[in-house]
Amino acid sequence: MRKVYAGIDIGTYHVKCVLAAPADNPEAPMQILGTGTSISRGMRHGYIVDGKETQKSIRDALQKAQAAAKVKIQRARVAMGGVGLDEIRSTGEVTLTPSGGLVTDREIDRALKESEKRAASKLVNRTIIHTIPLEFRVDGTKVLGKPQGLQGTKLSVDTLLITMIAQHYDEIMDAVEEAGVEPEGVMASPLAASMVTLTKAQKTAGVMLANIGAETLSIIVFDNDTPVSLKVFPVGSSDITNTIALSFQIPLTEAEQMKRGAVTGSDIAPKKMQTIVAARLKDMFVLINAHLKSLGRQRLLPAGVVITGGGSGLASASEIAKAILKLPSQIGQVGYLPRTSSVDATWAVAYGLCRWAYAEDLSDGKGTLGDAFRHAFDSVRQAFRSLLP
Numbered sequence: 001m002r003k004v005y006a007g008i009d010i011g012t013y014h015v016k017c018v019l020a021a022p023a024d025n026p027e028a029p030m031q032i033l034g035t036g037t038s039i040s041r042g043m044r045h046g047y048i049v050d051g052k053e054t055q056k057s058i059r060d061a062l063q064k065a066q067a068a069a070k071v072k073i074q075r076a077r078v079a080m081g082g083v084g085l086d087e088i089r090s091t092g093e094v095t096l097t098p099s100g101g102l103v104t105d106r107e108i109d110r111a112l113k114e115s116e117k118r119a120a121s122k123l124v125n126r127t128i129i130h131t132i133p134l135e136f137r138v139d140g141t142k143v144l145g146k147p148q149g150l151q152g153t154k155l156s157v158d159t160l161l162i163t164m165i166a167q168h169y170d171e172i173m174d175a176v177e178e179a180g181v182e183p184e185g186v187m188a189s190p191l192a193a194s195m196v197t198l199t200k201a202q203k204t205a206g207v208m209l210a211n212i213g214a215e216t217l218s219i220i221v222f223d224n225d226t227p228v229s230l231k232v233f234p235v236g237s238s239d240i241t242n243t244i245a246l247s248f249q250i251p252l253t254e255a256e257q258m259k260r261g262a263v264t265g266s267d268i269a270p271k272k273m274q275t276i277v278a279a280r281l282k283d284m285f286v287l288i289n290a291h292l293k294s295l296g297r298q299r300l301l302p303a304g305v306v307i308t309g310g311g312s313g314l315a316s317a318s319e320i321a322k323a324i325l326k327l328p329s330q331i332g333q334v335g336y337l338p339r340t341s342s343v344d345a346t347w348a349v350a351y352g353l354c355r356w357a358y359a360e361d362l363s364d365g366k367g368t369l370g371d372a373f374r375h376a377f378d379s380v381r382q383a384f385r386s387l388l389p
Contacts, residue, residue, distance in 0.1 A: 003361070004033060004069065006076035007353025008058065008181070009189065010172060012043045012236075013214040013310075015057045017065040018343070018350035019073065022358055029337050030354060034069030035347065036061040045215045045234055046082015047168040051175055058179035075182045077353035080129055080172065081189030082216060084165035085232045090119040093156045103138060103150045108157070111136075115159040123161075127169045129188055130162040132227055162188050162230055185357070190220035190230055192352035197308055197332040197345060200225060207303035209332065210288060210321070212311025214238045217284050221297065229295055233287050237311035240280040247276055261315065274315065281317055285324035292325070304328030308345045 002021040009016040015038050020030040038060035042053030066072055092115030099107050112131050116123075136143040138152040147155070169186075176183045194209050203222040211218045215236040221229040237259075245255035248268055258266065258273055288305075292298045304327040307317055312331050322329040332345045343351060 004071050004073060005030075005354040005357040006062075006065070006073045006181070007079070007192070007350040007357070008061070008076050008176065009079045009081075009192075009347075009349035009353070010043065010054070010058065010175075011040055011081070011213060012046055012216070013040050013238075014038065015040050015061040016347055016350045017058075017061040017076075018347060018354055019065050019069040019071065020351065020354040020358075030351075030358060032337070032343055032351070033071065034065040034067070035343065035350075036064030036066070036068065038064070046213075046232070047084050047165070048171040048175060051171060051178075054172075054175045055178045058175060058181075062179060062181060073181065075184040076176070077185045077187065077357050078172065078176055078183045079189040079192050079349045079353060080164050080169065080186050081213075081218065081232070081349075082168065083232050083234050084168035085129075085188055085190075085218070085230065086126075086163055087230050088119050088122050088161040088163055090115040090159050090161055091156065092116075092118065092159065093154060095154055096152055101151050101153060103147045103152070103155055105148065107155050108133075108136075108147060111155050111157040112159060115157060116161065119161055123163065125166050126163040127166045128161050128163050129169075129186060130160075130191065132160040132162065134158045134160055134226065134228060160228065160230075162191070162227075164188075185360075187353060187356060188220075188230060189349050190218045190232075191227060192350075192356065193308060193348040194220055194222070194227075195352040195355050196334050196337075197306060197348050197352075198222065199335065202303035202306070205303040206297070206301040208288075208292070208301055208305045208327075210305055210307050211309040212237055212284065212307065212314075212317070213309045217287070217311075219288055219291070221292070221295065221301070223297070223301075228297075229291070231291055233284070235284055235287070237309075237314070240277055240311075240314070243276055243280055244273065248272075259314065277314055278316055278320060281311075281314065281320045282324060285321050289325055299326045301327055304330065306330055306332040308332040308348055310346060312345065 004021050007018045017036045019034045020032050038057045041057050042050030048054050092111040094110045135158045136147040137156040138150050204225045206223045208221045213236045217233040217235050219231050241256045245252050305321050318329045334348050
């Protein structure tokens with residue numbers, strides 16, 4: 001019997017659950033067995049404000065997915081998103097004396113843990129979700145390729161720590177458990193989405209994935225096939241709806257429909273509506289551009305920006321991104337799916353979690369996805385590369 005993988009994406013407006021199983025051929029797309037979605041209650045900006053309501057929403061989405069797939073699951077991968085996510089940069093340094101001057105997996109682990117210790121003052125009330133090595137150095141010389149097997153006296157590593165507010169993390173984990181499922185792993189939402197919306201070629205050249213959610217705008221930047229930055233801004237497509245409602249003094253439900261062009265025969269001129277939508281989208285991409293500038297990557301991502309999320313469907317989103325960022329721009333699509341699949345980019349996070357779980361199993365117990373990012377060049381990462389579109 002094929003193993004079934006489950007991914008749960010708990011958003012501010014919707015909870016989405018995907019159940020998927022691998023094909024007989026590992027190179028073939030996973031089969032989507034069932035999907036379930038529910039209105040997300042008890043959430044605000046990606047964190048829980050009412051645990052009971054959130055539990056009900058998770059349970060509802062799970063039940064729908066299980067009914068569609070005709071299977072029962074006990075465990076699932078969970079995405080962590082919202083304004084509680086942030087990045088911290090750190091450096092770890094260890095001597096190679098214990099290993100006789102040889103770089104081994106153990107020494108790499110020591111260096112990574114040392115980088116986490118050095119960031120302790122910035123980790124008050126925060127939990128580390130991912131520790132991603134950005135660059136290794138042996139005796140001050142940058143390592144090109146695998147650090148394992150090199151000789152020297154000192155190993156250094158620059159890391160990107162993806163963290164989340166500890167209280168938010170604990171409350172989401174508790175809500176999933178109370179909904180009747182055991183969380184068997186967590187991943188930052190932008191990272192999960194990138195697994196099925198970005199290609200290896202894009203990540204290697206340099207690319208940014210921007211997700212315009214209801215109440216948050218999240219981005220993850222890749223260079224040389226490695227995540228180099230993750231940021232979440234407390235703005236989203238609901239801010240555009242609010243601006244429309246205030247500008248034309250209309251109910252929020254009508255403003256939401258007008259934003260998406262679902263209202264005809266209105267007294268409000270389409271050009272005025274487009275002006276408001278464009279202005280708010282411009283504000284969002286100005287924020288992103290400022291962050292890219294702080295990273296030293298402004299106008300320096302050859303693969304450009306890929307836009308996902310509910311806000312990606314707004315007219316002119318891609319064009320505005322291109323104009324502000326001065327980068328190639330496109331609307332994201334979920335890759336590596338059967339041609340008959342109806343799953344679109346709004347399911348990218350949940351489906352990406354399933355792909356993560358499957359990739360770990362393909363590694364034959366050699367490690368986890370955490371290891372894949374902690375050990376940037378090990379065999380587990382090779383398993384991931386075989387899965388990416």
